[in-house]
Amino acid sequence: MxxxxxxxxxxxxxxxxxxxxxxxVLFIPICQSVYYSFCDYNALTPPKFIGLENYKNLxxxxxLAIALKNSLFFLIFSCVSQxxxxxxxxxxxxxxxxxxxxxxxxxxxxxxxxSAALGLLWMFIFSPKLGINQLLAKFGIEGPLWLMDxxxxxxxxxxxxxxxxxxxxxxxxxxxxMAQISGISKALYEASYIDGCNKxxxxxxxxxxxxxxxxxxxxxxxxxxxxxFFDLIFNxxxxxxxxxxEVLATHLYQQGxxxxxxxxxxxxxxxLLILCLLVTAFINKVVKTENYEM
Amino acid sequence: xxxxxxxxxxxxIFLVLMAVLYLAPLLWVFNVSxxxxxxxxxxxxxxxxxxxxxxxxxxxxAGKLGIATLNSFIxxxxxxxxxxxxxxxxxxxxxxLRWKLSHASLVYFLIGMMIPVHCVMIPLFxxxxxxxxTNSLIGLxxxxxxxxxxxxxxxxxxxxxxxxxxxxxxxCIDGATIFEIFFKVCLPLGKTGLFVTGLMTFIAxxxxxxxxxxxxxxxxxxxxxxxxxxxxxxxxxxxxxxxxAIIIAIVPTIVVYCAFxxxxxxxxxxxxVKG
Numbered sequence: 001m002x003x004x005x006x007x008x009x010x011x012x013x014x015x016x017x018x019x020x021x022x023x024x025v026l027f028i029p030i031c032q033s034v035y036y037s038f039c040d041y042n043a044l045t046p047p048k049f050i051g052l053e054n055y056k057n058l059x060x061x062x063x064l065a066i067a068l069k070n071s072l073f074f075l076i077f078s079c080v081s082q083x084x085x086x087x088x089x090x091x092x093x094x095x096x097x098x099x100x101x102x103x104x105x106x107x108x109x110x111x112x113x114x115s116a117a118l119g120l121l122w123m124f125i126f127s128p129k130l131g132i133n134q135l136l137a138k139f140g141i142e143g144p145l146w147l148m149d150x151x152x153x154x155x156x157x158x159x160x161x162x163x164x165x166x167x168x169x170x171x172x173x174x175x176x177x178m179a180q181i182s183g184i185s186k187a188l189y190e191a192s193y194i195d196g197c198n199k200x201x202x203x204x205x206x207x208x209x210x211x212x213x214x215x216x217x218x219x220x221x222x223x224x225x226x227x228x229f230f231d232l233i234f235n236x237x238x239x240x241x242x243x244x245x246e247v248l249a250t251h252l253y254q255q256g257x258x259x260x261x262x263x264x265x266x267x268x269x270x271x272l273l274i275l276c277l278l279v280t281a282f283i284n285k286v287v288k289t290e291n292y293e294m
Numbered sequence: 295x296x297x298x299x300x301x302x303x304x305x306x307i308f309l310v311l312m313a314v315l316y317l318a319p320l321l322w323v324f325n326v327s328x329x330x331x332x333x334x335x336x337x338x339x340x341x342x343x344x345x346x347x348x349x350x351x352x353x354x355x356a357g358k359l360g361i362a363t364l365n366s367f368i369x370x371x372x373x374x375x376x377x378x379x380x381x382x383x384x385x386x387x388x389x390x391l392r393w394k395l396s397h398a399s400l401v402y403f404l405i406g407m408m409i410p411v412h413c414v415m416i417p418l419f420x421x422x423x424x425x426x427x428t429n430s431l432i433g434l435x436x437x438x439x440x441x442x443x444x445x446x447x448x449x450x451x452x453x454x455x456x457x458x459x460x461x462x463x464x465x466c467i468d469g470a471t472i473f474e475i476f477f478k479v480c481l482p483l484g485k486t487g488l489f490v491t492g493l494m495t496f497i498a499x500x501x502x503x504x505x506x507x508x509x510x511x512x513x514x515x516x517x518x519x520x521x522x523x524x525x526x527x528x529x530x531x532x533x534x535x536x537x538x539a540i541i542i543a544i545v546p547t548i549v550v551y552c553a554f555x556x557x558x559x560x561x562x563x564x565x566x567v568k569g
Contacts, residue, residue: 036417110316113501116503120539265416
């Protein structure tokens with residue numbers, strides 16, 4: 001049997017398709033992308049090495065500054081809001097028996113739907129004269145320009161989009177927390193009630209510490225998801241008005257595939273990649289602690 | 295006892311409100327997609343006076359959603375099948391075959407989970423443009439498949455590692471080759487795992503917009519999210535058709551979700567717990 005399992009030929013045949021795909025479609029392009037980010041490269045000319053020029057241009061790029069600010073806003077907003085809402089919903093749902101699956105499935109539903117489609121829907125709902133504003137007008141209230149107002153440090157459209165993203169994706173965090181909470185032994189809670197804990201206290205002292213590893217996982221997923229964020233923005237505002245709702249992904253798309261500045265767009269891509277790796281490492285370092293026995 | 299029941303009532307009221315917040319927009323789209331464009335402006339919340347399928351017909355043919363739906367199905371099904379086969383083959387080699395670099399190659403695949411597709415888009419696009427893979431469904435399938443592999447491999451490694459040794463041993467004694475062991479013994483037993491990862495892959499690719507938009511410009515090759523995004527724009531205010539298009543795009547995933555919600559949840563939690 002050992003001979004059978006050590007068969008070199010078999011190993012190569014089993015690994016080859018996945019390994020080749022992974023290498024040629026992911027690993028090599030990543031390396032190329034890093035190289036391109038040091039190049040003057042567009043649709044007309046082949047890549048020419050120019051050192052750090054693209055990265056220097058990044059610093060002076062006003063739209064990039066907005067995109068970076070918006071992306072970081074999304075990152076922080078989604079990490080915090082999904083943690084709070086996700087945990088809250090998970091705690092509520094694990095406390096009821098009847099209808100738990102129903103409510104769970106309803107809240108998770110938008111996660112599996114096309115965010116391009118939902119983006120169009122919300123674009124309509126928050127449009128100047130229709131949707132919500134039409135409803136508000138019935139009560140004689142003039143609604144704000146949800147997706148066009150550009151005053152304030154974090155402009156209104158960003159808040160709107162951030163809440164839509166929370167609406168769409170909170171189900172994922174909720175699911176992960178629920179899975180973790182339902183794995184906690186009932187005996188622990190019973191013991192805590194005997195010791196005089198109420199539900200809130202037992203949540204604080206039993207549930208929270210025991211789901212910390214999952215908090216790290218869910219947060220990393222949120223963080224990477226919000227840095228990659230593209231579909232909703234693209235279909236709700238397309239980065240407008242006047243590039244005010246641009247995020248890193250939409251800016252990369254614009255630079256790379258509207259203006260065909262491949263080299264410069266690659267530099268944005270590298271920035272995005274570095275941010276993803278940093279944030280995941282940071283979250284795992286801060287949030288994750290040793291696993292408790294459950 | 296009474297205090298607890300009041301608590302429960304508050305919880306239920308809150309949950310019902312949440313459910314309304316989630317279902318109302320979707321039901322509303324469904325409702326208005328049967329209306330004329332004029333009705334959307336005059337009576338957006340009423341039921342349609344004379345339900346019409348014209349919006350769907352228009353979106354399906356003139357809006358090219360019919361061909362887009364077909365393209366999406368082709369891309370998703372091919373990706374799904376290939377990712378299951380290639381992913382589980384690699385997972386089997388990593389979990390069961392005995393070689394030095396098995397753990398290292400698992401790590402290699404798992405790194406892929408962290409990499410956003412945005413970062414490989416430009417080199418892939420320029421390369422594919424050279425070899426004629428842009429504006430081709432194969433050019434979409436390749437990256438979709440690659441990005442589906444890490445999760446598939448991760449979940450299937452878990453499945454294969456959990457299988458008892460005796461299983462493989464006895465197949466061995468019966469004279470099975472390693473391929474027979476994989477295809478006839480292990481793979482059928484890993485069905486549930488495969489099914490779960492397949493669902494996740496299908497849903498993710500059905501909804502993918504960015505790569506599809508970059509790689510495909512030919513109307514006949516576009517996938518649903520791309521064709522859908524065309525319904526918005528300063529020159530198009532025909533909302534009733536847009537809503538019909540939205541319904542066309544989300545109904546397949548709603549159906550899949552209703553049928554397999556438990557497996558999808560399993561897939562989500564299994565895929566997330568990557569230590």
